[in-house]
Amino acid sequence: MATEPEAGSPLQGRYSGSASALFWLALRTGLLTVATLGLYRFWAKTRIRRKLWSSIDPGGDALEYTGTGTEKFLGFLIAVVVLGSLAAVLAVVLSFLGFALFRPEAPGGLTALNLVLQNAGAIFAPLYFFAAYRARRYLLSRTTWRGIRFGMEPGAWGYAWRGCLYAALTGASLGLLWPLMTFRLEAYLCDRSWFGDARLRQGGRWTMLYKAMTPLLLSVPALALAVPAWVAGLPFSSLLLLGAGGVFAYGLVHYRVESFAIMARHKTAGQGIRLGAAPRPRVVALRYYGGWAAVAAVIGLCGLALLAGFARIVPMPDLDDTAGAAALVPLLAGGLALYGLVSPLRLVFVTQPVLAHLVRHAWVETPILLTSVGQRPGDAMADADGFADALDLGGAF
Amino acid sequence: MAHRGWYLDGERAGRFAARVTAAEGMLEIALEDADETLRWPLEEIRALGDTAAGQERLVLRLPGQDPRLVLEDAGTVAWARSACPKLTARSRDPAGLRRVLLWSGGAAAVLALLLFAAIPLLSNRMARWIPPAAEARLGAAIRDQAGLFFDAPEGEARWCSDRAGLAALGKMADRLTRGADLPYPLEIAVLNAPAVNAFAAPGGHVVVMRGLLDGAESAEEVAAVLAHELGHVAHRDPARLALRSAGTAAVLGLAAGDVMGAAAIAAAARALSDAHYARDAETAADAYAAERLAAAGVSPAALASFFDRMAAEAGGGSRLAALFASHPALGERSRAAREAAAHSADRPVLSPAEWAALQQVCRRTRARP
Numbered sequence: 001m002a003t004e005p006e007a008g009s010p011l012q013g014r015y016s017g018s019a020s021a022l023f024w025l026a027l028r029t030g031l032l033t034v035a036t037l038g039l040y041r042f043w044a045k046t047r048i049r050r051k052l053w054s055s056i057d058p059g060g061d062a063l064e065y066t067g068t069g070t071e072k073f074l075g076f077l078i079a080v081v082v083l084g085s086l087a088a089v090l091a092v093v094l095s096f097l098g099f100a101l102f103r104p105e106a107p108g109g110l111t112a113l114n115l116v117l118q119n120a121g122a123i124f125a126p127l128y129f130f131a132a133y134r135a136r137r138y139l140l141s142r143t144t145w146r147g148i149r150f151g152m153e154p155g156a157w158g159y160a161w162r163g164c165l166y167a168a169l170t171g172a173s174l175g176l177l178w179p180l181m182t183f184r185l186e187a188y189l190c191d192r193s194w195f196g197d198a199r200l201r202q203g204g205r206w207t208m209l210y211k212a213m214t215p216l217l218l219s220v221p222a223l224a225l226a227v228p229a230w231v232a233g234l235p236f237s238s239l240l241l242l243g244a245g246g247v248f249a250y251g252l253v254h255y256r257v258e259s260f261a262i263m264a265r266h267k268t269a270g271q272g273i274r275l276g277a278a279p280r281p282r283v284v285a286l287r288y289y290g291g292w293a294a295v296a297a298v299i300g301l302c303g304l305a306l307l308a309g310f311a312r313i314v315p316m317p318d319l320d321d322t323a324g325a326a327a328l329v330p331l332l333a334g335g336l337a338l339y340g341l342v343s344p345l346r347l348v349f350v351t352q353p354v355l356a357h358l359v360r361h362a363w364v365e366t367p368i369l370l371t372s373v374g375q376r377p378g379d380a381m382a383d384a385d386g387f388a389d390a391l392d393l394g395g396a397f
Numbered sequence: 398m399a400h401r402g403w404y405l406d407g408e409r410a411g412r413f414a415a416r417v418t419a420a421e422g423m424l425e426i427a428l429e430d431a432d433e434t435l436r437w438p439l440e441e442i443r444a445l446g447d448t449a450a451g452q453e454r455l456v457l458r459l460p461g462q463d464p465r466l467v468l469e470d471a472g473t474v475a476w477a478r479s480a481c482p483k484l485t486a487r488s489r490d491p492a493g494l495r496r497v498l499l500w501s502g503g504a505a506a507v508l509a510l511l512l513f514a515a516i517p518l519l520s521n522r523m524a525r526w527i528p529p530a531a532e533a534r535l536g537a538a539i540r541d542q543a544g545l546f547f548d549a550p551e552g553e554a555r556w557c558s559d560r561a562g563l564a565a566l567g568k569m570a571d572r573l574t575r576g577a578d579l580p581y582p583l584e585i586a587v588l589n590a591p592a593v594n595a596f597a598a599p600g601g602h603v604v605v606m607r608g609l610l611d612g613a614e615s616a617e618e619v620a621a622v623l624a625h626e627l628g629h630v631a632h633r634d635p636a637r638l639a640l641r642s643a644g645t646a647a648v649l650g651l652a653a654g655d656v657m658g659a660a661a662i663a664a665a666a667r668a669l670s671d672a673h674y675a676r677d678a679e680t681a682a683d684a685y686a687a688e689r690l691a692a693a694g695v696s697p698a699a700l701a702s703f704f705d706r707m708a709a710e711a712g713g714g715s716r717l718a719a720l721f722a723s724h725p726a727l728g729e730r731s732r733a734a735r736e737a738a739a740h741s742a743d744r745p746v747l748s749p750a751e752w753a754a755l756q757q758v759c760r761r762t763r764a765r766p
Contacts, residue, residue, distance in 0.1 A: 016449055017449045018449065021449065025447065047446075050447040050448065051447045051448070051449055054449045055449035060469070061405070061412060062448070062449070062454070073497065077503075077504040078504075080508070081504050081507045084507075084508060084511060084647075084648040087647035087648060087651055088519075088648045089519065089644075090647065091643040091644045091647035092519050092520055092523060092643060092644040093523070094643070095639060095640050095643040095644075096523040096527065099527050099531060099599070099636065100528055100531050102531055102534055102535040146411070146412060147405035147408075147410070147464060147465050148409075149463075371410055371411035372410075373409065373410040374410075375463060390651055
């Protein structure tokens, strides 16, 4: 039986999810999603979140996810109607401009016109940030710990223009201002977040995140040497390229993990409740890339087995006649089933191991102060995370 | 015997030790540190589902309320499972289903309105605002691009250029457009391809394929098809269609989300809505053709006879079936054309010599139209 932690000791994060239970839940709900042409995905997402949330139990009390599939479905309907109207008008107006301003002698001619029309989605960029904010607000408002709701203030449009601005700055500086973007956007989210009636605060400065960028910055000169060497075909250059690419790939995870941890250690809640996190980037990188390798291995082996089994049953189908093409149906069904396996495998091999490590290496200092935190009113949010869903901003769960 | 659990009151983030017993249909939760006992109706208690901690932990709640009762040892959990009869029952929300149906219907209605009313209206309006010169430039580019999909016979170029043949075609077009109000000057080209087809690109560009000239039994049949394409030009169909399908694609792409099955539905819906549009446009172009043919003194019967032969060939499963899939039932069209023919005079559209020249228009070819 869990007991109240002592006043002085920090409240350490605990994670107790089982891989097999999560896998079967994801597989079952995934099959239902396919069988209902995607309609069940709102309920599937809800059940998987409930499972993951209940695995996180700092101090013996698990998080609870209180969202429902129905509200997600209604939110999706709202988002589709709003975004659909917007997209329709935008597409027609953009096509009109493309036609009216068309110059065949301009470089590219038709090709350029097609490119512009196909990438008109860039106009949706602020909407992606908008949707990300709404999705986070929805997620927090449907999360409780010890019966107390988390929550977030409205502010999606402010996040949208800031997101675009910082993304532009990051791009213009070739990534050098990435820490500025990471810090300012996370601070914007954090400073509007609440646990019950305790407000969260982000402290620190954006420049402290440069420390997290070290491996990434080191990999840049290595890549700058390795790529031309490889193009020129120098000996051992492919090994060099592989090494530099590896450092780069590790650097990306290192930055994400370290920047998260540094910022977590500068977060406070309410009156002097300090938060902290010290995940190991190397462990996370191993779990992340290793997990994906495991997913790829399972899918690859199953795919090979499927092909081999199929070749044994049906020697060489003649695709020109209907009977031959019909013989391909089991192969296609097998392929579809394999596709359905990707998401459950990812949850088990990638998402859950990474999440478990992050949770286990996070803590709340002076948890005794938590008991004074009071409830906050619920947040209705009719659109739930519908905008994120309609814009395919999936996320890991 | 009392069981032990933790009570979360939903007001403060503390956990309160509690003794739990069942009596008279109620779960009695006695808080140890406060002199207080709470009573929950056993029938109404539900357990949280899909939780990670199988048998070791059970979280109880009353639907719609914040407090929770956490039971954390196997004995207590087993006791609670037998004491509360409806732990895993779904908490029914009759208003919920009605809301889902209502909202789904509403969303479907708005999307339908968007696809079949708002987007066509907007496209028709905006198509009229495209400057004719810009549309003609675009049309030329599209015509050239479309030409690339067809291969000319070995040793010949893609576009037919015999002077006398093109002159005959020009004369035919002149006769059909006399007195008609076209938004831009006509540009007709003959593509050196065996397909029995013709199409209109934006900006007054019309392409007739060699296969059509070979397959036609008279100049009147060619004139009938040409008049039909002129109808598309007069109604600015290519530009309207392009704008509309851009809008349709944007909406359906969004509604589909990221699931394969839904993507297939979206593709089917788009084909359906485009075909629906095309049928409207085709019927209007037929009416226009009948009117122009009559004005030019050419019997629309030619349109009918051409459609009849198309239908016979398409019925045989030839590739024409694919080409004409978006066109309204050919039988229907030929009937309409025949009715129009009953009221009109009949004058040959070209002299025999001109018709012969038109049939030979691909004697010479060139790379550009």
